Amino acid sequence: MNRRDFIEAASLTALASSPVARAAAPAAKPLRLGVIGAGSRGQEDMRQFLRVPGVSISAICDIYPSRTEQVRQLVGHDVPATTSYAELLSRHDVDAVLIASPVGCHAEHIIAAARSGRPIFGEKALGFTVEQNHNIVDEVERAGVLFQIGHEYRYASWVKESVRRIQHGDIGKPTHIYAYWNRNNDWRRAVPSPDPGRKLEHLINWRLYRDTSGGLGTELGSHHIDIANWIFGEQPESVLGTSSVCVYHDGRTVGDNVQLVFNYSQGRRLMFSSLTDNAKNGNELWVYGTEGSAQITIEDATFYYEKKLSNQPTADKPTSKTIVERGVVTGASYSTGGEMPYRGVGERVNTGSSSDPTLESIRSFVEAVRGEHAVVADLHVGFRSGIACSVAHDAVFAEQRMSIPQYRGNGGAEAKTT
Ligand SMILES: NC(=O)c1ccc[n+]([C@@H]2O[C@H](COP(=O)([O-])OP(=O)(O)OC[C@H]3O[C@@H](n4cnc5c(N)ncnc54)[C@H](O)[C@@H]3O)[C@@H](O)[C@H]2O)c1
Structure with a gap:
């Protein structure tokens, strides 16, 4: 539990146990969740769903047997488990579906869930291939179901406030975004042995293989692409990319580092770089504008202003x-x-709230399902980052600039933050 989780948990516990809250709180409308893909992220999402009043977990679908016991421990009681998503979707006690399977499964799982008529919380990235991204939007729109993508930074108070300020001209015209997600670990998960045919290796370490993963660009960069799309108000037009295996020569077929340049209209650009052998910079995004810069991290944001240039001596x-x-x-x-104008403390964005973005995004999804407001990180938000990830994955192997198509149907434009 990090500091933010701790503060959030302590205040929720205090609130829920206060006599006033117990007496006054009306019973929340029940929302019974079915989960497809109950691994690392699926379990974190479930943990946050269970913090929203009225939510319960009805059943899970996962093809890795150990998930059943892990979910029992997380939820506190036995949860029916199946390896068949069709069986999960045939249950009558599932009101909404969480999909947190690997990206290569998203299209199959989202389309089946959409056809069952349930609201869907789908983890990023939307689809693995260009075709899958289009198909998912087609099918979800045809089914007319509510869909939210797992881009939780759309719900982070300091990111929302930063984007609002940038869109209102606080740092002039934003022209370039440099985003980093650096770590110092091999990105590998332990695999039980024996592992005949290396089946468990591919199930557990699907992120390391080109045919099941978009690599660091998709798994980590998708969040930065989404924030850049939000700031620039559109999806990128094309991408150039490169990657290599520099340190971890362990049979992986995606790079252990990646560099991507996404081109937006008017010459604007997002540069995304990820290293896994040096954690300096961590996870942060710098937005450069003609009159200043904004540094947005996963915990906070800081603005820096350019000294005005003048031709007068x-x-x-x-x-x-x-x-x-x-x-x-x-x-x-x-x-x-x-030449070093950014030395200095800058101006910290203060929103007075530091709630966990995943909890906020899930709370917002439940409210949207209950009809309280529209979805924020909607299907087209998912498409605009998902399609960029899919093309970037091809671009790093082609090492060529590749065009990123717009949605082939009628797509919603990026809304301005008010
Ligand atoms: N929003 C975020 O910040 C965030 C963070 C981490 C991961 N994610 C996303 O969540 C998704 C899952 O990532 P993860 O780290 O939890 O992976 P994971 O490998 O830990 O979990 C995936 C689970 O899906 C199961 N699975 C695989 N194929 C399946 C199938 N055909 N049917 C049913 N279950 C199947 C696996 O057994 C595993 O339990 C990915 O799309 C990832 O990008 C999002």
Whole structure:
């Protein structure tokens, strides 16, 4: 449990146990969840779902048997388990479906859940291939079901406030975004032995193989792509990419580092870089505008403002006469003053709230299912990052600039944050 979780849990416990809350709180409308893919993220999502009043877990579908016991421990009682998603979807006690299977399974699972008529919380990335991203949108729209994508940073108070300020011109025109997600570990999960045919290796370490994973660009970069789409108000038009296996020569077929450049209209760009052998920079995103910069991390955000440039000579800006007198003939090499404008503390974004973004996104999903408001991170938000991930995955192997298609049907445009 991190600091934010601890504070959140302590305040929820205090609130729920106060006599006033017990007496006044109306019973929340029940929402019974069926889960497809009950691994690491599925269990974290379930943990957060269970913090929302009225939510219970009816059943899980997973093809790895140990998940049944893990979910029993998490939920506190036995939960019916099946390896067949069709069986899970045929149950009468499932009101909504959480899908947290590997990305290569999303299309099959989302489309089946949509056809069953239930609201869906689908983990990112939307689909694995370009075709799957289109098919998912087609089918979910045809079924007319509510869909939310697992882009939880759309619900983080400091990210929302930063995007609002950027869209209102706080740092001038945002032109470039440099995003990093760096770690110092091999991204590998332990596999029980024996493992005949390496089946468990592929089930558990699906992220490391090109035919089941979009690699670091999809698994980590999808969040940054989504934030860039939000800030720029559109999806990228094309992507250039490269990656290599630099340190972990263990048979993986995706890179242990990646560099991607996404091109947006008007020459604007997102550069995403991920290393797994050096954690410096961690997970952060810098938005560069013509009048300042915003640094958005997974915990906070800070704004820095550019000093206004002027053509008038000032005390620290030499005239051509002083340059000549001092024997320096080019303004460019005369003074390094002003070349490090970001040294300094910056201005921290203060939203007064530090609630867990995953909890906030799940709470918002439950409210949307209950008809209280529309979905924020909706199907087209998922499409615009998912399609960029799918093309980027191809681009790193082709090492060529590749076009990113728009949704082939009628897509909703990115809404401006108010
Ligand atoms: N929103 C976020 O911040 C976030 C964070 C982590 C992971 N994710 C996403 O969540 C998804 C799952 O990631 P994870 O880390 O939990 O992976 P995981 O391997 O831990 O869990 C996936 C689970 O799906 C099961 N599974 C595989 N194939 C299946 C099938 N055909 N039918 C039913 N179950 C099947 C596996 O046995 C496993 O238990 C991925 O799409 C990932 O990108 C999102």
